[in-house]
Every structure is written in structure tokens, then in C-alpha cells.
Amino acid sequence: MLRLDNVTKVYRTGTFGGRTVTAVGGVSFDVLPGEVVSLIGESGSGKSTIGRMILGLTSVTSGAITVDGSPVRPGKDYYRAVQGVFQDPFSCYNPVFKADRVFTLIKESYFPRVSAAEWTERVDAAVRDVRLNPGEVLGKYPHQLSGGQLQRMLIARALLLDLKLLVADEITSMLDASTRIDVLNLLAELKTRGLGVLYVTHDLSLGTYLAERTVVLRGGAVVEMGPTDQVFGDPRHPYTRALLAAVPRLNAPWEDPSPVTSCLYHDSGAAGGDGRSDGRPDRRLVEAGPGHLVACARLADCPPP
Numbered sequence: 001m002l003r004l005d006n007v008t009k010v011y012r013t014g015t016f017g018g019r020t021v022t023a024v025g026g027v028s029f030d031v032l033p034g035e036v037v038s039l040i041g042e043s044g045s046g047k048s049t050i051g052r053m054i055l056g057l058t059s060v061t062s063g064a065i066t067v068d069g070s071p072v073r074p075g076k077d078y079y080r081a082v083q084g085v086f087q088d089p090f091s092c093y094n095p096v097f098k099a100d101r102v103f104t105l106i107k108e109s110y111f112p113r114v115s116a117a118e119w120t121e122r123v124d125a126a127v128r129d130v131r132l133n134p135g136e137v138l139g140k141y142p143h144q145l146s147g148g149q150l151q152r153m154l155i156a157r158a159l160l161l162d163l164k165l166l167v168a169d170e171i172t173s174m175l176d177a178s179t180r181i182d183v184l185n186l187l188a189e190l191k192t193r194g195l196g197v198l199y200v201t202h203d204l205s206l207g208t209y210l211a212e213r214t215v216v217l218r219g220g221a222v223v224e225m226g227p228t229d230q231v232f233g234d235p236r237h238p239y240t241r242a243l244l245a246a247v248p249r250l251n252a253p254w255e256d257p258s259p260v261t262s263c264l265y266h267d268s269g270a271a272g273g274d275g276r277s278d279g280r281p282d283r284r285l286v287e288a289g290p291g292h293l294v295a296c297a298r299l300a301d302c303p304p305p
């Protein structure tokens with residue numbers, strides 16, 4: 001199980017690192033085995049930073065990320081269990097080598113003692129698992145394959161390991177509509193194998209398609225999270241409502257989301273007598289229903305995280 005506990009990431013910027021950007025502030029959520037959780041937010045909300053911290057590609061400033069109770073430890077053992085697939089499949093392949101070199105590298109690192117014949121069988125099985133025909137994709141250069149085929153080969157590569165968690169960061173945004181649905185259905189199948197999937201996207205409709213739970217992120221903090229049907233069927237935070245209102249609908253003009261008339265956080269008394277919290281965004285989440293958590297909707301009245 002993946003768990004983020006009050007995770008914050010502050011980047012240093014500027015010529016001598018004199019300025020800082022809080023990309024993620026006090027985020028807590030988990031992803032259970034066999035569950036797809038979608039992490040939704042607009043550009044710059046901190047989604048990729050969370051993915052990169054889980055994959056050990058950037059450090060955590062404070063808080064903790066654990067997988068099955070162990071902290072992120074970039075290295076062979078960790079990547080045997082935790083893998084990422086990203087938006088642009090072409091950037092993951094060296095155009096000089098055939099695309100199936102991604103499988104060879106996995107064999108060299110993780111399974112050097114597996115015989116060539118057995119490895120061929122395993123690769124064929126993994127490629128078929130992602131609904132590709134080995135005869136059509138193996139032995140080809142990246143430019144001879146489509147984005148969808150390359151993306152599925154990266155998922156097949158992950159399946160060759162003893163994977164527990166897959167971070168899928170905008171993996172369908174460069175694919176055409178039908179290939180996108182194929183890849184989403186594939187992710188949905190992965191969860192039946194007990195794999196946890198963190199599906200990072202800015203596209204609401206894709207997130208709702210396959211995720212049991214949804215985490216809505218804004219400005220590096222969670223504004224609402226819970227069962228997907230609750231978050232999108234009964235959105236309680238104005239930002240979630242605004243996101244939903246912004247989804248284009250055929251024959252329906254765009255409407256402003258309904259104005260904020262109440263705030264669960266303040267109205268529940270969770271803010272204390274003076275209406276202020278200790279500034280930790282996760283503390284500002286209150287329960288709107290079972291497992292359905294909503295942040296303060298009058299952020300201006302609360303101290304910044």
C-alpha cells in the first residue's frame with residue numbers, strides 16, 4: 001500500500017536558490033492494493049511532483065511516503081515494486097536502439113540468471129497482457145511503432161517486475177481517443193491483479209472512468225477527496241464544482257459554478273473559535289460523508305499552509 005503522510009515539497013529556485021516554491025503542501029492520501037486512485041488538478045497543482053516523489057526522482061521536503069510501510073528508497077529493490085509510466089512514451093526510448101531493448105534492460109538488471117528461452121516467453125506473455133501482438137512490436141525501432149504501442153510496451157515492461165504500485169502520469173494525454181480507452185481498460189485490468197495504480201491526470205472524465213477514489217489537488221493541497229462517485233456526484237468544494245462545470249457538454253452552454261454559500265470546515269467548528277487552523281492543509285479537511293473529505297472553501301479566511 002502507498003501512503004503519503006503530510007507530504008510537502010519545496011523547490012528552491014532563483015540563481016542561488018534564494019527563492020522557494022511550495023509545489024506540494026501537507027498532502028496525505030493512500031492507494032490500496034487493487035485500487036485505482038486518480039489525482040486530478042490543473043496545470044501546476046503539484047500532481048507530477050507527487051508522482052516524482054513517489055518514484056524517488058525528487059526528494060520529499062517534509063512528511064513521509066511509504067510503500068508497504070517502507071520509505072521510498074530509489075534503487076533496484078524499490079523499482080522492482082514501484083514503477084512509473086509518463087506522458088510522452090517516445091522520450092522513454094532511445095531512438096538508436098530497438099524498442100524492445102526496454103525489456104532487455106530489465107532482464108540484465110533484475111533477472112540475469114533467467115535463460116534466454118524463458119525470458120522470451122515472459123516478454124511474449126507480458127506483451128500479450130497489454131494486448132499487443134509480439135510479432136508486430138518486437139524487433140522494431142521506436143519510430144516504427146505508434147505512441148499507444150510504445151505506451152503499452154512500457155506497461156508490459158513494468159509487468160515483468162513484481163509490481164505493487166504503478167504511477168501513471170498523464171499516460172493517455174498523447175493518445176487518440178480509441179487508443180486512450182484501450183490503455184484505460186488495461187489499467188482497469190491491472191487492478192484485478194492486485195496492483196495499486198495512481199492515475200495522474202488533469203482530465204476529469206478519464207479519472208472518473210476507472211478510479212475508485214479521487215483526490216482533487218489545487219495549489220499543492222488537497223481540496224477534496226473520497227469515493228469517485230461522491231466527489232463527482234456530490235462535489236462539496238467550489239473548486240471541484242468549477243472543474244465539473246468546465247467539462248464541455250454537447251449542446252450545453254458553459255455555466256458559472258454555484259457560488260460558495262457555506263464552508264464545511266468553518267461550519268463544523270473544526271477551525272476553532274477564531275475560525276483559524278494551525279495552517280496544515282490536511283488538518284483543514286473535514287468529513288462530508290464516509291471517506292469523503294473536503295477542505296476549507298474560504299481559503300482566504302484561513303492562514304496559508
Ligand SMILES: Nc1ncnc2c1ncn2[C@@H]1O[C@H](COP(=O)(O)OP(=O)(O)OP(=O)(O)O)[C@@H](O)[C@H]1O
Pocket residue numbers: 011012013021022023041042043044045046047048049050202
Ligand atoms: N524542478 C522544479 N523547480 C522549481 N519549481 C518546480 C519544479 N518542478 C515543478 N515546479 C513548480 O512546482 C509547481 C507544481 O508543478 P508540477 O509539475 O508538480 O504540477 P502539475 O500539476 O504536474 O502540472 P502539469 O499538469 O502542468 O504537469 C509549479 O508551480 C511548478 O512551476
